Amino acid sequence: MRSVINRIVTTPPPAGCHATFARLGSTETIELRELSTRAANLAVALRDMGIRPGDRIGILAANCLEWVLLDLAALRCKAVTAGLEPGKFEADAALLARYDLKLLFTDQSSTAAGVRPIREIRDLAVRSTGTLPEVEYGPEEATTLKFTSGSTGVPKGLAASVGSIDSSLRAVQTMFAHGPGDHLFVFLPLSLLQQRYWVYSALCFGHDVTISTYEAAFTTMRQVRPTVVMGVPGFYETVKRHLEAQADPQVAAKELFGDRIRYLWTGSAPAGADMLRFFTSLGLPIYEGYGMNETCIVAKNHPGASRVGSVGRVVPGKEVLFDADGVISVRSEYPVARRYEYGASGPSMGVFGADGTVRTGDIGYLDDDGFLYIRGRADDVIVLANGKKVIVRPIEERMAASPAIEHCVIFCPTQNSLVAVVSPTGEPADEKAIAEHLARTNAELERDERIDRVVIAKPRFSIDNGLLSSQYKPKRRQIREQYRVEIGEKGSTHA
Structure with a gap:
């Protein structure tokens, strides 16, 4: 299959397909061919503003049409985008200097030199005319800087290769055959490169796509009636609790998602088996996968090859x-990168091997049929004073299966007993239900795996309070710091 990136910078997209952009209170739709034309015009405008191949353009803004136009225009003129997550970065001179940005487009207010309001993009994409030389990418060339959604310190950034993007999109297309009649729904931040993949897919394979903000997601789904929804497990867990509270969950699911769902996509964090079975039972098959920024997609369940509890079979191009401890490394035919560009030094650089192999830090195994299972993080294996090794992820998942618990993170302050910090599904927390579920969970566990105490988070974990990542993963280190006293660590005090 021809390079997806080279195809979308040289060939008009299929006719009759559309991109929709939704925010609270507004929705607009544009034909993909018009989107492509405007992006090409914008590429000319960027050239006239001094942007040359290899220059870096920062984008710090909520999901919008202008975001996508900038990304596609940068591809057309071989500039490198830096997708910057709102809330994690400030639009100031220090940001431009840190990442060597020629320009930064943002929806934040800023007077720093080189910072431009993203609202300018719409006019530039319509007014500018002219031509640019044709471009062609090699597999080792980078199109974007992508940053981890890491929990501490400066986000680690790496330059993602065209080969890795093409390889991932080819693998997904082989499994799911997106095309005419499909409508993919995206609401996670476009600063996450994998969310932009679905725009590239639409331009290459000819299907509709909707880009929404998270706040507008539920309203927009009802309007556009997608065939595929991209979401993290935390999103689907929230939807599951809502549907379970309805008189007829199947009818309510159709009202929420529309009546055209072909499948639901999830990944980026562990998915609970109960949640996966719940949606499948409603006629909404949901497929979990596995990957990371440093590897892109590694494994994925898909129609005809799906097993609950696994993250699917390893995709072509990955090994x-x-x-000896079951820690996974991933070797790629087309590595995403071979090093970090930013935010990593010393021992942390060891995640990349000399040949591009990535040590993931996850513990897992392959079954006899080639399905990959992830048991937890190597860093989250607790060694008790008696030498017993406890992998906490399966225990956390059992606790989070309670309707009263949204997230659970386990710590071991004394090397003798486990303490769970749980984020309730509602406030005030249903402490009785949590205690009853703890008793049932402990009854099913071996003695050394049992939870001695539960700390109920007040307030609940959220992105706003810094205890969840943008992909709704609990930030273990921050949670530990926040609840150090309650956990019972020696010499602990609140900051």
């Missing part, structure tokens, strides 16, 4: 390797 998983295991060390």
Whole structure:
């Protein structure tokens, strides 16, 4: 299959397909061919503003049409985008200097030199005319800087290769065959490169796509009636609780998602088996996968090859390797990168091997049929004073299966007992239900795996209070710091 990136910078997209952009209170739709034309015009405008191949353009804004136009225009003139997550970065001179940005487009207010309001993009994309030389990418060339949604310190950034993007999109297309009649729904931040993949897919394979903000997601789904929804497990867990509270969950699901769902996509964090079975039972098959910024997609369940509890079979172009402790490394035909550009030094650089192999830090195994299972993080294996090794992720998942618990993170302050910090599904927390579920969970566990105490988070974990990542993953280190006293760590005090 021809390079997806080279195809979308040289060939008009299929006719009759559309992109929709939704925010609270507004929705607009544009034909993909018009989107492509405007992006090409914008590429000319960027050239006239001094942007040359290899220059970096920062984008710090909520999901919008202008975001996508900038990304596609940068591809057309071989500039490198830096997708910057709102809330994690400030639009100031220091940001431009840190990442060597020629320009920064943002929806924040800023007077710093080189910072431009993203609202300018719409006019530039319509007014500018002219031509640019044709471009062609090699597999090792980078199109974007992508940053981890890491929980501490400066986000680690790496330059993602065209080969890795093409390889991932080819693998997904082989599994799911997106095309005419499909309508993919995206609401996670476009600063996450994998969310932009679905725009590239639409331009290459000819299907509709909707880009929404999270706040507008539920309203917009009802309007556009997608065939595929992209979401993290936390999103689907929230939807599951809502549907379970309805008189007829199947009818309510159709009202929420529309009546055209072909499948639901999830990944980026562990998905609970109960949640996966729930949606499948409603006629909404949901497929979990596995990957990371440093590897892109590694494994994915899909129609005809799906097993609850696994993250699917390893995709073509990827190979998983295991060390003596079961820690996974990933070897790619087209590595995403071979090093970090920013935010990593010393031992942390060791995630990349000399040949581009990535040590993931996840513990797992392959079954006899080639399905990959993830048991937890190597860093989250607790070694008790008696030498017993406890992998906490399965225990956390059992606790989070309670309707009263949204997230659970386990710590071991004394090397003798486990303490769980749980984020309730509502406030005030249903403490009785949490206690009853703890008793049932402990009854099913071996003695050394049992939870001694539960700390109920007040307030609940959220992105706003810094205890969840943008992909709704609990930030273990921040949670530990926030609840150090309650957990019972020696010498602990609140900051």
